[in-house]
Amino acid sequence: MIKLIGVIVVAVGFALRFNTLLVVVVAGIATGLVAGMSFNEIMTLFGTYFVDNRFLTLPVVLMVPIVGLLERHGLQER
Numbered sequence: 189m190i191k192l193i194g195v196i197v198v199a200v201g202f203a204l205r206f207n208t209l210l211v212v213v214v215a216g217i218a219t220g221l222v223a224g225m226s227f228n229e230i231m232t233l234f235g236t237y238f239v240d241n242r243f244l245t246l247p248v249v250l251m252v253p254i255v256g257l258l259e260r261h262g263l264q265e266r
Contacts, residue, residue, distance in 0.1 A: 194219035 190196075194215035201211030213234075220230035255263075 191222055192219070193222050 197215040197218050198211055201214070202208070216234070217227070217230055220233070221227070225233075
């Protein structure tokens with residue numbers, strides 16, 4: 189069976205313009221299941237990597253509202 193089914197899932201999901209986060213999560217789950225992992229193992233890895241890397245996403249999450257406020261108050265017009 190194809191071990192890189194996640195690549196196909198991502199390509200099809202992006203081609204059909206589905207939600208990006210949903211497509212990537214489904215691709216990860218599909219790849220894990222094909223690789224022989226249980227669903228609980230996959231969810232454990234998702235949780236572990238999320239907790240380990242949450243400080244990397246914090247600046248990105250904080251920048252989105254800041255850019256939105258700047259745009260609302262005329263950043264683009266200046």
